[in-house]
Structures are given as structure tokens and as C-alpha cells.
Amino acid sequence: MTKVNENTTAAKSDSRKTEINKALVFFDKAGVWILVVCLMAIGFIINPSDYFSVGNIRSILQAISLTGMCCAGLAYIVYSSNMNDMSLPMTIAISGMVSIQLVPFGIVVCIFGGLLTGTLVGIINGFMIGKLRANPIIWTLAFNMVLSGIARVAWGGSQIYPDVVAGGNEAALATAETFNQLARTYFFGGSVSLMMVVMVVMFIISYFIMTHTKFGNQLKIVGTNYETARLSGLNVVRIITLSYIICSFCASVCGLFYASMRKIGSYDNGMGYDFSCLTAVLLGGMTLLGGKGSMVGVFGGVLAVGMLNNVMTLIGISTFNQYLVTGIVFLLIVWLNTKSARKLGRA
Amino acid sequence: MEKKIALQMKNVSKRFPGTLAVDGVDFEVREGEVHALMGENGAGKSTLMKILAGLFNDYTGEIYIDGNLCRLHTPMLAKEHGVGMIYQELSVARRISIVENLLVGRLPKKNGLFYDKKEAIRQAKELLERVGLGYLDPNKPISEISQCEAQLVEIAKVLGTNPKIIVMDEPTSALSSEEVQRLFKIIRNLKEQNLAIVYISHHLAEIFEIADTITVMRDGKKIKTYPVSETTNEQLIHDMVGKSVKEFYADRESHIGETMMEVKDFTRWGFFHHVSFELHRGEVLAICGLAGAGRTEIARSIIGVDPLDAGTIVKDGREGTYKDMTMAIKNGIGYLTEDRKVMGLALTQSVADNILVSIIDKLSRGGLYNPKNHGKIVEEKIEELEIYPPQPNRLVNALSGGNQQKVLMAKWLATDADVLILDEPTRGVDIGAKQTIHKAVLEYAKRGNGVILLSSDLPEVVGLADRAIILREGYITGEISGEEITESSLLMAANGEGKHVS
């Protein structure tokens, strides 16, 4: 029955749902955190002594921090119902490359330059998608290719190293070293790294923006129904442009750390981040329809991906089988998300 | 001669999670009869007809067509049994050509495998001819024809399936009155061919004009069936509402003040030309005209959503135009859109979110904004408009149509704009909600604000408007005010006749 009547929009409005499946409500509230807790339990059973050790927790957080930074931004795109930013990989790559190229001018210029480049990508995307209403997937795909071409042509397809760029200049070499240390800065006796802190701070800021600012609340309406938002007096162009700028900014922060971690700037930095980040965001309970989900969920999604890999390695599942497990878990969670959203009238 | 029973539904029920939408209804339609199905929104009439069209596979009860018991579990089965349904919401594919829309699901075959394009076009032409659209090129996509034409294509599509029973769910909602007359001609024609027709509409006038029999439903149950000759307007409304509604529009005093807004020489070529009018404080100004006269377009240009070629707005001592809705709201103009589902509401968000959406800008402090701090405004509005159930966190999706419309109204009242443009504020809304909304509109005007009302519901215009300007083919052709506003004077003026046309 569900199949048939839900096929018509007319039927939806007729069905006033008062009887609500408790399990689905629970899933709707807790979302991917259920998976996180399950994974914790599994991890603890397999390796009771080390699983909750500082080392392991740190390794999980450290592993997800790059993806996490991107997801904190990508969530805005998904939330605004623009599906996905396919230009993420090149935003990551180009911001890293630019900042390495700027190493001779000091660390401030170098970081600022990298972030500015990423933001510029966001502005262009925002203009095309926010102002001209280009199809988000296809435009960002095309723009990714253009950026990729530009990056390859500009640097001749080679990798750039901060210390090589610095040349023999002492001050520049010091800057290069500072740059390389970005991803290797630790606090509290090595248990917390700068990357984790940045990621968590980005999530907290994102959470704050989403729930406690004008922009976040307006974005929710834009994501749910663009026309409604426009006719309710929201500046949709500015909101969507801003969401792309935030996304690209987050990606460029990720790009800086990525390059710093690799100690290399290259056009293949961030390859595959477009879909892997989307996977995490969707796991976190956002839907492509937009306007649904929260930053808490997205953080859960990112965490779940990291923990899944961790647990699978601990169990001893090989890389090949990991793909299969990831795929099935992903489909399962997304299915439950979709189902609960439908049953609760959120989709 | 007693006509044969074409359709008989016995003890039909349909349950949605939590509600019994149709509760043991018996329903009969005879051949060559136009059977009107009436009831408030949510009375279950649309659901009953959807059962007939095969949209649900889990209804209970028995349906007999021509005396045979049928199981109508898919649209295909319903079609095979000769049920044709014209839906309230257009179900045409806009990018696809007219011919394929007309013949969807039954494209003629040739050589067993391929589809016969020539034959398809011939059939399409024939069908278009039947609804008076013979001049259209059937290869054009639907997106290139007008809304009214699309509605007629929809009707032609159903006629093409050679149904024995035709169900029309609010077929006239997008048609102008000439087209309604054309449609009625087609219906009479079909009647002569001994087809059974079920007609759902909120327009009492239409019902009394075309129907032979009326069945009234309320709360999923059948209330009564009577021939149209044996009933009256009042009786019908009484049965539908379940309580007597003597005077729908209460008498009211208007306090018309000074001019608060002036629209000067508005022109968007191809849509409307040299439109000028002024709006006074406390006034409800109706802009009337047939469908396609340019009412909505004017509104959209005023608020800056659509472009404008010439003209200015004078308001609060400033002259100019607004470049977008944000600016319009800042200048105290609100616009209640006609289609709440597509343009009006964010359906999957809560009532509170929807009510506050237009004032986030105003409520935010330095970019910060927390919806939780503004629950008071929401509660106020919920109370004012009697939104039921009164839960700010309920999803709008989970409200009935009338309550959704109230939320939309609440959203605009919350903005504190002093001019509200209401585009079809009560379309497809039950009588109770209609009353609440009307009361709110009058209250609002009483406080010294101006209302521009765009409505095709003539009784509504008559009941609310202090003054009406008549728009015809993009030009203002006349103005009626005060007591002279009656349904007939409005209709005459809209059609370019009568003394009010200048």
C-alpha cells in the first residue's frame, strides 16, 4: 500500500499520520549515532584492552579530520538541496598548491593565499549556481575539470614541495617547515592534534551557524523550497552563494592540511573526496532533498566512516571486503533515513 | 425512463495511518448523469474518487461497474474498466510533446513493436479538436502552451481513453469563465453520449448549472444524495459544514484613510500595460479579471520577483521599484502566493519555521538568530488564526490544506507589512478555514493597513473588497466601488461589458 499511495503527491496530503512507528522516531532522532555506538561496542568486544585507549581514539579522530573539515562545509551544499559539490577535489588541490607556491612570502601570506583561492572557487560556483541557477552537479563537475586542467597546465603536472619552492632562502625554509608542521602540531602531550582541533572547531562553528544565525535558518528554508524562500523575501542568491563560499573555504582549509600532511602540493590532492565526503554527509542523515539533517548528524556520519574503517581493520577485513561492507552499511543507513523521513512526513 | 446504474460503490472504506479517510460510503452514478460530489476539504471526496481511479490497492468494500464487481488496484485496471479521471493538479509532463501526453500509456502500435507516429498525431489532432484546441501543433511540448490550454489537454487526454465514467476533480480551477462554458458544453455532449460523470467542485454556481444529482460528504461519510432540483444553496452549505451558515460575509464598516501606496504606469510588455492605481489605508482593493488578465504578473512585478519595463511605486514618500522580495518586505509589502505547496510553504519544516521565515532578517541581531527565542510570536499567530493542532513544532506537511493556508497567512501577518497582496488566499480551502482567513484579512485592514486582493472567487471579492479595478488583457478597463460590487457587475466588467467599463 505504501508504495502506491506515496506515488502521488495528492495522496500525501490526504494521509494525516498520527500513528507513528516508535523505532523510526528513534532512528530519526538518533540517526547515525546508533551506528557509531554499535561500532564502539563491536570494537570494544574485539579489542577490549586497546579500543578505548588514547592512541586508538586519537587515530580515529586523526583519520577523519581531513574528511571532517570538508564535510563541515559540504553539509551546507547538501542542506541547500544542491546535491553535491563535485569541485571539492580540485578546491582542495588548488588551495594547497597555491599556498605552497606562496611559501617564500611567509606563513601568513601562504595560508591566507590558499584560503583565498578556495574561497574564489566558491564565489564562482556561487555565482553560477546561486545567481544563474546552473545545475549544481554538472556545473561543479565542469568547473572541477577546468580547475584540474588549469592546475595541471600551470604546474606542468608535477608535484611541488614547500622546501623546494622556498629555495635556499633561510626564512622561506623556516616557513616551509612551519607549513609542514601544520598537520603535525600536537597538544597535551601528543594526544590532540591541531587538525582534530580545527575539525572540531569547524563543526562547532558550523553547528552554531546552522542553528543560531540568520543565515543558517534562512538556508533551511532555501534548502526545503527555493521558490518559497525567494517569495518570502530571503536573499536566495546571497544565501546560496554564501553556502558555496563556506563549502569551498572549508575545502581549502582541508587543502592546506592535506598539502601540509603530504608535504606536497599536487593536482591529485583530494582525489575522490567529492564522493567520499558526500557519503559521510549522507550517512549523517542529510538528504539530497535538502533542509533536513543537522551538523551533529554529519559529525556522526564522518565519525562512523572513520570508525567503520578502524573496526574493519581490527577485525581483519581486507581492503577489498571493506568496500563491500562500506557500501552495504551505507545503503542500509540511507534506506533507514529515507524510510523514517517518509514515514514521518519529512520527505 | 430510469437510467442504468453505471457505477456502484458499496461500503467502501480507506484507511490512512491514523485516519479513516473514507468510511463505509455507498455511492451510485447513473449513465448520462452529471453527479456532483460536494464536501469540505478533507471530507474524503477526492480520496473516494482516487479509489475509483485505482490509486490505492488496499481499500475495502465493493465496486461494481456496469454491474460487474471490479478490483481497481492500479490505474491501469481502472482504465481498463473505463474510469477516466481528471486530476485537480495537472498531471502533464511539461517537456514532452502534446501528442505523447495525450496518448500516454496507449501509444498506437505498428508491426507489433514500434509505435505509429502518424496514427498518434492523427488521434491527437482529433482529441484536440474535441476540446477546441484544433489549432495547436501536437508536436509542441506542453511547456510552450498556456496553463489553460494544458488543462484542456488534460481533459482531452482523459476523453481519449474512451471512458464510461469520467471523474473531474476541480477541473475549472485554472480555467477562465469562457473556458468553463466550453467545458460545460463538452460535458453536456458527453452526457448525451450516455457517459456517467462525477464532478467535484467547490463552486456552488457551477454545480447548480451542470449537475443533475448531488452527493454531500462530510468527515469521510456520505451525508445525503439528492437531485439538484430539490436543494438550495443554504441546504447544501448546511449539509457540507454540518452547521448553519447564514451570513457568510458579515457586514463590516470600512475605515478608508489616506493614500498609502500608489502604482504608477506599470508596464511589462507582453503582460500588462500602463497599470496605475492607488491604495488607501484600511482598504481592501480587489484586482479582478479573467484568468490570464495579468493579475498575478502585476503582483510579481510589484514585489520585484519578475522584471518590469516601466513604472514606479510610490510608498511612504519614496518613489521607485523594488529589486527583489527582500526590498519589498523592507518597504512593508507582503505577497501571499497562490500556490502554497510550490511557492508558499516549506512543507517539510515546522509551523514555527514557516511563520518566522520572512522576519528572520528583522529578528536577527548582528547576524545571530535563534528561532527558540521567538516562540511567542508564533504562538500568537497560531492563536490568532486558529491553526489546528496548535503545535509550533508540527511539520506543515502534517496539517490539513486549510490549516496550511492559515500558516501561510500567519507568515505574512507576522511581517508587520502594511500592504499585503493576497493572491487567491482561499483557493482549495474548506469553509471553516476560509472564514478564519477572511476574518484575519478584515482585522488586518481595520488596523489601517492596505490589502490588494487577487481572487477568482467572486463571492470572496464581493464580500471583502471595498473597491475593485478591472483588468482586461493587460489594461485597466474599469473600476467598481462600494455597494456596486456584485458578482454580476464584476463578471460583466471582466468580460468588457457593462457600465463600469471605461
Added chain:
Amino acid sequence: MWFLESQDLKIEKILKEDTKMKMKKVLALILCAALTFGITACGGSKAPASTEEPAAESEAPAADKEEPAESDAGQEAGGDNLQASKDKLAAAIESEMTTDNKQLMADPIIKEIPEAPADPDSLPDDDKDKYFSMEYLDFAKEDQSPNLPESPADGCIGKKVTVIVHGDHAWTNAYMKGWTQAAEALGMEVEILSPNWDQAMQDQLIDQAINSKPDAIVVIPLSAENATQQFRRITEAGIPAFGSNTLTQSDALAYMEAWTGPDDWAQMRILADTLGEELGGKGGVCYITHNVGTSPYFARTYGPITEFKEKYPDIKTLDIQSPGFEAAKCKQQVADWITKYGDELNAIFLADDSDQVTGTIDAIKEAGRDDIVVVAAGNSKAGQDAVKAGDVRIINYQSAEGDGGLSARTVAAWFNGEDIPLVGYLTTDMITADNVDSFYPTQW
């Protein structure tokens, strides 16, 4: 108002015309832009192409190229050319240096091939003989295809060679630099094409290369198995084919004049030996692999495993994983291993020395497990830096430029009519903290 719209359809057309005029303008603009871009791109191409021509080496290379062995005059010219080429080759071998100041065109190493095992497929995974066909290019020169082109023996100067690499990578850039430098020194003209890791594209490029009829084609095959097909196509088109860098199936040698490249297996065995000594003959080792299924995958994973089994049977293989080349993923992998195996884990064997090294070192440092010995294959800058800093114990030296240089040398020698080995391996070395300084500046 349907009846009104029927009035005049012409007007509608006029209206459309207006829209379409706008469209046309936009389209015209776009086309113009595309054309200008194309033209500038074309113009741009001419400039770099000219730099690839030998600067002032040969007097009349074009004439030589066209008639290799026709007229007497040609013969004579060929003879002169041959002598000049031979001199040039001899001089270049001595003089040309790589970025890290090693000989660009060092002598190839020729490896002894042991007896082939009977049924390698039935052996267990850690048996050395199972990988016999991968480790040794066991092919007799007599079995080569009869269609194989004969050397014109008229000197390498002025010869046009097309090199098809496997894809874009920093390594490839170094390789290409080596090839171009060598070709310049030897007076050869070289065109390098890259299919960007795409098998279909490489096939197409090979066809394209055959089509433009160069004097020789050098291929780094993307797939060991498909290589046979590729080389067969080239040979059958009457063009001499040379294999480079990536190991192929041994039957591919039937269609090759020669194969040159690094001896991954031997290098890995030396590396494993050194590591085995370091560990004192016992301990647990984890492996991060190269791209699954490729020849370096087997060489850099099963090379050490089989070597350990033979010489240090107490060294255990704990886990083999393929997290790819992303530093962050390798880091997580290693961190997970440290959690899982704890003190059992004594050494990590990496198939790549840039990102994998970066990630691994970070993980080890974070966990404070300085006792874990890391060894890696390859010699990128990242790897060498890590060795210098003492984070990685050993990496093997495998010159990318030298790889290109050796390939160029072999091709040149073939043109000069010299006798060249069918399989020639690149010289190798181990880089440790002691000698790392002699390998700077790095190639990539």
C-alpha cells in the same frame, strides 16, 4: 485565453525570433571564444615542439631520416652518421648526469635466470617460485617474432622516437626529463605521449604513434598482460618496439627489441635482507602494498615475503593492506595496526616512499613507537628526507631519470647496430642515513 492565442501565430514567431536572436548572440560569442582558445592553443603548441628538436647536434638529420638505406649517398651519409652517433653515445654515457649527480645512462645489469619451476600456480603464496614468471623475464632471443624489424645500423642521430608513458605522476616527469635529456645528448628527436593511466587511451596512443611512423616506439605498458598485444601491434606495423620500466609478461619480449627497467624483485630482496638483519631474524612485519594487481604490487609485497621465508623464517607476516597512496589513509591504517598488534609489530614495509611514508611516520610518531622499523621502495624527495631525518631506515635507490636514460641508451645503441641485451636492468643502491646526502638533490 485560448481563443486569443489562436489569432495570430505569426506574432508568436516574431516573439520567439527575439529570444532566439539573443541565443544566437550568446552562441556566437561562445563559438568565437572556443575558436580563439583553440587557435591560441595551436599556436602555443608550435613553440614547445621546436625546443624538443636537437639544438645544434646534426647538420642534416632530415635528409638522413627519409632514405635510410637506399642510395649509395645515403649509405655513405649513414656511415658517417653511424660513426658520429657511436662517438656521441660513448661521450654521452660518460658526460650526462642526472639531477642527483649519478650517471644518466649507466650500463645495464644483466641477470642470471634460474631454472623455471614446474607448476608455479600450485605453490603457496609465500613460495618464491610461484612468482617466477613475474620475477624473471624468461625468454630466449631465438624465440622472438620473425617480423621483428632489423636495426638499420645507420646511427641514432636524427632518429625520431615516440615514448608512451603510463600516466601523469611526478615520477613520470622525472622519467621524461631523463629521456629528453638523453635524447638531446644523443641527437634523437623524442615525442612523449601520456595516456593518464587509461588503458584504452594508451592503446589509442599506440595506434596514433604507429600512424605517425616514428623510427622507434618505447612503451611503459599499463598492463603486463595487455603489453603483448600492444607490442605485437607495433612490431607488426614494422616499427621497432622497446619496453620500459614496467615488467611485462615474458611472451611480450617476442615483440620487443629490448626491455629496460628497474629490477624491483632483486631490489626488494636486498631491502628485505637488510631489514632481516636489522630485526635480528625475527619479528612481525606489516605490508602496505602498491596498486593491487600491478607488477610492483607483487614485487614489493611478495618479494620481501618470499625472501624472508627463505632466509629469515622467524619473521612473520602480520597483515597486508592496500589503503592506496593517500597519506591520511595510510596513517589510519598504521595506527590501527599499532592498536591491533601492539608490540608484535616490529617493521612496516611500504611500497611507496612518498605519501605512504609520510602517513606511516606520522602514525608511528603519534603512537610514540620509535622502535618500529620502516623501509620503503622508491626514492622520492619525501622518502629521502625521511631517511635523512632517521624516520625511515632504508629505501632503495631507483633512478627515474636513469630509467629514461637507460631506455634512450638502449634505443640509441640499437640504431647504432650494436648488440644489446634483451633485458637490461637499472643499477640500484640502498639509501640509508649514512649515504643519503650523496643522493641530493632528488629527482622528484
Added chain:
Amino acid sequence: MMKKKKFNISLINTYRSYIFLLIVLIFGAFSDNFFTMFNIKSLLSSTSLYTFIGIGFTVCMIAGHMDLSVGYMATAGALVVLGMHTLTGLPWAVSILIAVAVGAVVGILNGLLVTKAKIHSFIATLGMQYVIRGGMYIYCEGKEISVKGDYGLTDKLSSVPIKFLPFNVLFIITLICVIGFSIMLAYTRFGRNIYMLGGNLETAWLAGINSDRATIIVFMLSSMSCALGGALFGIFQGTATPTLGEKGIAPLMIAMTATIIGGTDIAGGKGKVLDTFISITAIVAMFSVVTSLLGKFEYQILLIGFVLALCVFYETLLKYIKQKEIGMRPNLIIKYHEETGK
């Protein structure tokens, strides 16, 4: 004169893939040896894999869905066919059938996820990517599978049956599939129903088209086409690796790009397989021309990016301009013209 103008514009819009091809060919004339039988034959046969993937992607997009699993499906097809033949020892025909059957199963799974579980196709097929990839790695244990010297069918595929045409057997099969799918889409009821699914799913369903079944079939056809393409490609190459779908500009990206350049509407209901095929040919030819003129891979990706960006930009701008005139009433314009005297 008016009429002529209109003619031109609609031609350019409708046949933009052909124009793209034409421009590439004009540039091709500048490069040496472009217009030789050998080169053209090689170009055409290398369109094969992309074309099969493009067919799958286009059919899905016409039906209003996106199938992101196409690239991996092709890889799986190649691995299965070679695995079945070489490892299991089945004859070629049976192996190809099994590969296509695997495609059908994956397609049905995709379809079920989209129609029954109601997951957005973009997400469902994204998840399916991981599943196929995992399954593939498990099947071949990460190793390359090859025909092991059995080049009989490989040679047959690359042979040229008609002397004066640069078409080898692989390309002819590809062409037959393109034509077959074009006919299916344009001239059969099922084909027209696919357009209706993309145009308005509800209309299709209300009209009695079994939309769920049709959607599942669409996904099935898409995956089958990819599996067949992958299988043929595997045989043609004589080898397959599990990383086929990831290398270079991934086949998925090329298929996606070609589909857009070919004019398929991303919302569905509009598009042609033939146009996709033409764009793929143009893209592959462009790669070749760029390689011979500029010699570097970098420019290929830059140019294809530019072409795609231009197409998107053009379409967007067109929509942006057109938006202002939607609903304009011709009868009112007459009056306007009368009034202003224009």
C-alpha cells in the same frame, strides 16, 4: 529571411554535439596523419567502452535518474567475462552472457533500491559503486585477469570486415547497439514511456504505465549495456584490472560529460543516445587531436572542462534569459507595438 534565421538557431542548439565534432575535425586537419584510415579506425574503436557506458547513463538520465555505478559496472563486466573464460573455462558466448546477466542483476538491484526502497538514484548508485567495487575485488582477488594468450576473439574484434570503411568489428557492434537503443527510445512504446517517466513520473504512473517496472528495466538496461561494453572492451584488450573504472578521467566522467554535451536534460524527458555517441566520438577525437597538436594530457582535461563548462553556461544563460518571457501573451504584444509604433 526570418525563417532562415530560426532554422539556423534551432540547428545549432539541437546539433551541438555534431558541431563540436565538426570543430574537432577541423582542428584535426591541422595535425598530421589525423585523417588516415588507421587513425580513424583506432579512434572509433576506442569510443566503444565510453559509448556503452554513455548509452547506459543517457537512458537513465532520460528516465530522470542518475546511474553513478556505470563505470564500475563496465569494469565488472570486463572482469567477469575474462574470469569466466580464462579461470572457469567457459566458452566466450556463455561468458559474455554471464557478464551481461551480472549487469542485469546489478541493474535490478539499483532499480529496486530506487523504486522500492525509494532512495534517490544518485545515492543508491553511489552506494552500489562501493558494492560492485568490493564484489569485483573479491572475485578477482585484486589481480589482473587476462585471456592468457588466447587472442582469437580479440583479433576478430579488431579485424575490419568491410575493406574501405575504417570500422572494426568492435565498433560495428557498438554502432549496432547505438542504433538499437536509438530505435528503442524513439520508435517503441517502451522507449516513449521512458521519456514519459523522466518528463513526469506521476503522469506516467497515472496513465497506467507500470512505472516501477519500467524504472527497474531502465536501470537494468543501463547496467547491461555497461556490462556488455566492459566485456567487449575486456576481450578487445585481452585483459582487465579492477582499477579500470578509476583511472584517467574516469569513464563515468566522460560518459556524464558526453551526455550533457549531447543535450540530454538532467531532469529527464529529453535526450538522444545518438547525440551522446556523437559527443563521445568528438571527445575521443579531441583527445587525439590535442595529443598530437599539444602533446600533453593537461590540455585534454582543460579543454574538455571548457567545452562542458561552456555547454552548461550556455544552457543556464538561455534559461535565465528565457525565464523572463515565459507566459508572455502574443496578443498583448501586438497592442504594445501598435501603441509605441515599433
